[in-house]
Amino acid sequence: MHVSVIGSGYVGATLTGCLAALGHEVTAIDIDESVVASIEAGEPPMAEPGLDSLYAENADRISATTDYAAVRDTDCSFITVQTPAREDGSIDPSVVLAAAESLGEALAQKETFHTVAVKSTVIPGMVEEEVVPRIEQAAGPEGETFATAVNPEFQAQGSAVDDFMHPDKVVLGTDDDRALDALRAVYAPLPDEPPVVETGRREAAMMKYANNVFLAAKVSLINELGNICKEYGVDSYEVAEAMGLDDRIGAQFLRSGVGWGVAVSPGTSGF
Numbered sequence: 451m452h453v454s455v456i457g458s459g460y461v462g463a464t465l466t467g468c469l470a471a472l473g474h475e476v477t478a479i480d481i482d483e484s485v486v487a488s489i490e491a492g493e494p495p496m497a498e499p500g501l502d503s504l505y506a507e508n509a510d511r512i513s514a515t516t517d518y519a520a521v522r523d524t525d526c527s528f529i530t531v532q533t534p535a536r537e538d539g540s541i542d543p544s545v546v547l548a549a550a551e552s553l554g555e556a557l558a559q560k561e562t563f564h565t566v567a568v569k570s571t572v573i574p575g576m577v578e579e580e581v582v583p584r585i586e587q588a589a590g591p592e593g594e595t596f597a598t599a600v601n602p603e604f605q606a607q608g609s610a611v612d613d614f615m616h617p618d619k620v621v622l623g624t625d626d627d628r629a630l631d632a633l634r635a636v637y638a639p640l641p642d643e644p645p646v647v648e649t650g651r652r653e654a655a656m657m658k659y660a661n662n663v664f665l666a667a668k669v670s671l672i673n674e675l676g677n678i679c680k681e682y683g684v685d686s687y688e689v690a691e692a693m694g695l696d697d698r699i700g701a702q703f704l705r706s707g708v709g710w711g712v713a714v715s716p717g718t719s720g721f
């Protein structure tokens with residue numbers, strides 16, 4: 451399949467290399483010319499273990515441009531632009547909405563059906579209520595020539611390639627059968643046949659937040675336990691290791707000392 455990836459930061463650049471490695475033709479679209487130049491030169495725009503070789507080995511299937519018209523040669527677009535947090539903790543969707551508008555303008559001149567999969571982290575309802583109307587402004591009503599899906603990414607910086615190629619799950623949130631078929635085809639070549647959760651857009655968006663919140667709570671909890679251990683002169687790492695032996699708890703995200711939200715090392719935070 452020929453796909454486009456809109457936004458080539460951590461998620462988009464990893465997606466580009468991984469989808470090319472799965473055999474798809476990938477066109478990366480970014481407004482940052484230096485990012486596009488890097489991808490065109492065969493190099494990912496940021497460092498991530500394993501990504502250099504994916505770009506080198508699959509150079510013939512990867513291209514990049516700043517021109518949204520390129521989406522018209524593709525069957526499916528993934529929106530992977532940033533969703534920064536505002537002061538009050540809410541997300542700022544303005545970049546996603548700007549990308550949706552540009553995408554809609556390009557799709558207005560496309561004859562064949564197009565799938566738009568939102569990978570950026572958005573709150574439940576945002577795709578239906580805000581993203582879709584932006585695309586529709588130029589491209590016409592959803593369901594005719596395009597349909598949307600929420601396809602969250604569960605990767606951590608430092609292990610993003612491995613997380614994508616060997617995921618614990620793939621979440622495909624859409625009500626449209628054509629979009630669902632397109633996304634099934636995108637992920638079909640994954641080597642381990644991971645569980646695929648087929649669901650609605652709102653549920654898919656919530657699954658990403660639920661995952662993040664659970665992992666953040668686990669890191670916060672182990673940090674609090676670390677403080678208590680310190681007070682009592684107890685080795686917190688030994689305690690955490692023993693906790694992790696319990697299948698109900700699991701060993702991951704039990705390293706105390708580092709808060710969540712900043713990528714420090716694989717499996718620690720940055721989810």
Ligand SMILES: NC(=O)c1ccc[n+]([C@@H]2O[C@H](COP(=O)([O-])OP(=O)(O)OC[C@H]3O[C@@H](n4cnc5c(N)ncnc54)[C@H](O)[C@@H]3O)[C@@H](O)[C@H]2O)c1
Pocket residue numbers: 456457458459460461462479480481482485530531532533545548549552569570571572603604605606607720721
């Ligand atoms: N970084 C992670 O580990 C991670 C993991 C899972 C999910 N996410 C989510 O994925 C999304 C992307 O995160 P990221 O860390 O890759 O962001 P990022 O800031 O690294 O990259 C965003 C890219 O989008 C480009 N861009 C901005 N506006 C654009 C536009 N209108 N059209 C095309 N390109 C545009 C930027 O130039 C940049 O290259 C966010 O919603 C984030 O919450 C991130």
